[in-house]
Amino acid sequence: MRNAFVNTLSTLVAEDKNLYLLVGDMGFGLFNSFQENNPERFINVGIAEQNMAAVAAGLALEGNTVFVYSLANFSALRCLEQVRNCVAYHQANVKIISAGAGISYGTLGITHHSTEDLSIMRAVPNMIIFSPADAYESAAVTLAAYKVDKPCYLRLGRGRESLIHQHEIDNYTIGKAIKIFDGNDCAIFSTGAISYEASRAAKALNAAGISAAFFTFPTVKPMDVELIEEYARKCKMIVTVEENNTIGGFGSAIAEIIAELKGEKAFLKRVAINDEFTSVVGSHDYLKSYYKLKGENIFDMVAKEMSISADFDAVGGGATNCLNH
Amino acid sequence: MESKILAWQIRRDVLDMVHSAHASHIGSVFSVADIVAVLYTDFVDKEQLLRRDKERTRIILSKGHAGAAIYAALAEIGLMDKKELQTYGMNGSKLSCHVSHNHVAGIEISTGSLGQGVGMAAGIALAGKKAGRHYRTFVIAGDGECNEGSVWEMALFARQQKLNNLTMIVDCNGLQAMGKTADILDMRDFESKFDSFGWHVQSVNGHDHAVLKAALLYVDETKPTCIIANTVKGKGVSFMENNNLWHYRDPQGEAYDNAVMELERQRP
Missing domain, CATH: 3.40.50.970 (Thiamin diphosphate (ThDP)-binding fold, Pyr/PP domains)
Incomplete structure (x- = not known):
């Protein structure tokens, strides 16, 4: 990066x-x-x-x-x-x-x-x-x-992030989210390098029978309001994933938009760092586990909220190193 | 207009502005009035400023709380309608008490949080060097403002980049918000400080126009220049001089009348 x-x-x-x-x-x-x-x-x-x-x-x-x-x-x-x-x-x-x-x-x-x-x-x-x-x-x-x-x-990021995309993005428009794949049951919105973990969760959820859309948000401000509203109306659940405090960040921005939406809409779960510092030392991957930001954690949380019983590894989540498009 | 006349006009205008707006910082304005007057008289080309000519002299007031002095100077040299001064600090006015560039022609940047205008001034001076332009950048800071570490970050940077087109004037009146600078965070010897940071330093009487002008004219071959302008806070109204009450208080009633009387007696 x-x-x-x-x-x-x-x-x-x-x-x-x-x-x-x-x-x-x-x-x-x-x-x-x-x-x-x-x-x-x-x-x-x-x-x-x-x-x-x-x-x-x-x-x-x-x-x-x-x-x-x-x-x-x-x-x-x-x-x-x-x-x-x-x-x-x-x-x-x-x-x-x-x-x-x-x-x-x-x-x-x-x-x-x-x-x-x-x-x-x-x-x-x-x-x-x-x-x-x-x-x-x-x-x-x-x-x-x-x-x-x-x-x-x-x-x-720090460098050597896993690739989400397979090719260059031409003429990126500020404020637009990028669709990786579509779905109807839930939509996973993520920003930053943690999108790799979100992508692992999204792919495994689809393998487990949940139709999960997955978007990355290269822009956090201004927000892609139209897209968020569309999926908040269409899906049962919206999940946001970020490597930032729960308070005030990417998930909050999306919560603000959904909260002001009239009528029937999805419920929201935010995957983020829950307003804390850690004194635990460890690699990036270790700390992602510590903060429950791994694909496995996201998968388990969504499966529970959507009331399905599935195992991340059993549906092939553990083997997901890159994405099919 | 001679600089002495402009300095008097600044004080006279600001007395009424601060009185009407019930604003603060009249002592700071009176302290810096002579420095501002010499700069706008002898170093500013009004037409260049008006058309934002790329070679115009840049004047930055880093001690933004003395902004009224700049508004008055601009009005007196004809860049602002004098009637506009009456809106200073009033509801809906564009003349905020800390100097604002927004919708105010002739003002480069807005300041108010101390120790920031000096860094922006260094950036503006650097841009001039890089683009091969010949304009000079003058930045006015307070001695209390120099408590801020960012001032000294800038001092190191300006020397490193050999910004000889940058002149910083320290309005050294010995007082800051809560009292005497020496009692709060003693800046001790400004001259030796800036000298050790590698600047050209001159210490002058900040109310002597001839001396100020001569100091401001000097441009070193490689070094930025710092002018330590020794001033009196509240200069021009006897009961305001060296009295920090007038960092906050707005002159009303008898105090206002007496201040008007004193200034009118000095009318050039």
């Missing part, structure tokens, strides 16, 4: 002398060729994120497109007020990149777990929020963010 971002940016900078990349002393090795080929467009501002955000806003207000890059909470939450005042209020053309979404930096500890950023950034006016599921979505939203003259927040 990170490489897809850098590769896309490298293509763009070759054609645009007003594109800048500021990094907060993060991304060792990642930007070597970008820096070598564009020394005037790459600035390591040091470990000083407040200044990075304010400088980016000033640079952008002079007619430039400015990408800022750091890890986890450092690129936005560390300097949240600069993001709010300098970037968002001024509608500065700044793209804030956070790498290492959710709990992907498992063993590094909670300072490096980015588990509230979707919630907090959603509440900032003028901010478009992207949360790609894989390398193809990462490339697509990087391009979409570049093309729109507005502040954006891009939440990237």
Whole structure:
């Protein structure tokens, strides 16, 4: 996902002398060729994120497109007020990149777990929020963010995410969910790299006889309201999956839309991190199990809610490594 | 208009604005009025500012709470209808008490949360360097504002990027919101601080226009410049000078009448 971002940016900078990349002393090795080929467009501002955000806003207000890059909470939450005042209020053309979404930096500890950023950034006016599921979505939203003259927040994974898509996504429209497969009983909506777990659950549910639709949401704000309303009317159950706090994030955004919908509608279950920090150490995969974010966990929860008796492994869920389209 | 006349006009206008709006920060405006007046008289081309010329001088007020001084300066040099000043701080006005760029021609950015305008100014100066433009960026900060760590992040960055087109003026009046800067978070020696950060530093009387102008004219070959402007908070009205009550209080009744009388006696 990170490489897809850098590769896309490298293509763009070759054609645009007003594109800048500021990094907060993060991304060792990642930007070597970008820096070598564009020394005037790459600035390591040091470990000083407040200044990075304010400088980016000033640079952008002079007619430039400015990408800022750091890890986890450092690129936005560390300097949240600069993001709010300098970037968002001024509608500065700044793209804030956070790498290492959710709990992907498992063993590094909670300072490096980015588990509230979707919630907090959603509440900032003028901010478009992207949360790609894989390398193809990462490339697509990087391009979409570049093309729109507005502040954006891009939440990237740590790297080496499993692919959800099988090919490049052309002309991605901001705010649109992407259908992976359709269904009528329940709809699984997911955002970010955890979409891989959602996809495993969705596929196993279909194998167990539940007609489950599955969509990824590369954009978290603005939301694909029409699609959510359509499936909330059509299905019995909506499931949201994200690597973020339950409060205020992707699932909350969908809950807000469904709550305001009149008439008969689906009930909603949110799979997310339940408003807690962990002091448990472990790999990304280990922590996904700890927080019950694995495909197995999602499958069990949905099967129970839909009152069917099925086993994830027995329906072939354990063997699901890639998706059929 | 001479800068001394503009400085007086700023104080006189703002006295009425703050009085009518029951607003705060008159002491901060009177502290910074001479700096603002010299900048808008001697360093701003009104026509360039009006058409947002790419080479216009950029003036950033990082201590946004003194925003009334900028509104008054813009009105006095003819970029804003003077009647507009009467709406300052009123319901439905675009003139917020902390300086706002939204729908206000001639203002570069909005500030109010301290230590942020300086970083944006550095970004604006950097953009000028990168684009090969010749404009200068002046940013006015308070001495209390320099409590903020982000000011010092910017100070390191501006030197690293050799932003000699950036001049920061510290309105050094020795007072901040709750009292004396020395008693709250003593900034000690500003000169040696900025010097050690690699800036060109000049310490001046922030109410002496000739000295201020000379200091503002200087551009170093490589370093950003910091002008320590030693000022008196509330300058121009005797009972407001060095009295932090006027960081908050709006002059009404006898206080207003006396302030008007004192300023009218100084009319240039």
